[in-house]
Amino acid sequence: MPSSTLYMQLPKPPGNQLARDASFDSDFHGITTLFAPPLEDHKVDVVAISGLGGHAFGSFKQRGRDYMWLRDALPYDLTVENTDRPMARVMIYGYESTVAQSRSIQNLEDLATSFHSSLLALANAPVIRPIILIAHSLGGLIAKQVGLVAALSLKITFGSIFEF
Numbered sequence: 001m002p003s004s005t006l007y008m009q010l011p012k013p014p015g016n017q018l019a020r021d022a023s024f025d026s027d028f029h030g031i032t033t034l035f036a037p038p039l040e041d042h043k044v045d046v047v048a049i050s051g052l053g054g055h056a057f058g059s060f061k062q063r064g065r066d067y068m069w070l071r072d073a074l075p076y077d078l079t080v081e082n083t084d085r086p087m088a089r090v091m092i093y094g095y096e097s098t099v100a101q102s103r104s105i106q107n108l109e110d111l112a113t114s115f116h117s118s119l120l121a122l123a124n125a126p127v128i129r130p131i132i133l134i135a136h137s138l139g140g141l142i143a144k145q146v147g148l149v150a151a152l153s154l155k156i157t158f159g160s161i162f163e164f
Contacts, residue, residue, distance in 0.1 A: 029094045029095060029096070030093065030094060030118055031047065031091050031092070031093050031118045031121070031122075032091060032092050032093075032094065033089060033090070033091050034068070034070055034071040034090045034091060034092060035070075035071055035074075035075040035086070035088075035089065035090040036089045037075065037085065037086040037087055037088065037089060038085070041080050041085045041086065041087050042087065042088075042089055042127075042129065043080065043087040043088070043129060043130075044078065044087060044088045044089075044129050044130050044131075044132060045088065045089050045091065045122055045129050045130070045131045045132070046070075046074065046078070046088050046089070046090045046091065046131075046132045046133075046134065047091045047092070047093055047119070047122075047131060047132070047133055047134070048060060048070050048090075048091070048092050048093070048133075048134040048135070048139075049092075049093045049095075049115070049133065049134070049135040049136070049139030049140070049142060049143060050092070050094070050136055050137075050139050051135075051136040051137025051138045051139050051140070052137050052138035054136065054137070054138075054139070059136065060092070070090050070092065070134075071090065074088070074090055075088055075090055088132075089129075093115060093118060093139075095111055095114060095115070095142075108141060108142065108145050109145065111138075111142045111145075112142050112145035112146045112149065115142050115143070115146055116146045116149070119131065119146065
């Protein structure tokens with residue numbers, strides 16, 4: 001599978017420091033923030049998970065256009081009460097979901113474990129906010145598996161993500 005990482009050289013910082021490079025993952029693996037409200041308005045997190053053969057960004061984008069409803073509409077539909085100020089941080093979660101010519105040996109439990117690890121980063125933030133999951137197809141099964149493991153586990157770490 002060809003690399004989908006884009007590299008860019010950053011401007012050289014002042015002084016004798018070396019030039020720096022930045023890399024960008026065009027597959028959007030892991031959690032990527034699409035919209036973040038001002039900190040004082042941030043009340044909830046939304047994480048969207050694409051399905052089998054889908055792309056974390058492209059699955060929620062209008063075909064052939066730049067419009068991406070999670071980024072361009074959803075934040076403005078979830079507003080602080082009696083205001084028009086967005087209150088939701090909107091994120092996507094990407095994972096290897098290609099079918100054709102895939103060499104992946106991950107099963108549902110592996111995908112759920114990776115997703116759970118990403119959710120823990122949100123749950124361990126200084127301010128814990130509710131998390132709304134939007135999932136399609138295999139993404140829904142991944143979310144369900146994380147919830148199932150949480151329901152069967154007595155570990156306190158799961159309780160910070162899912163309320164029972």
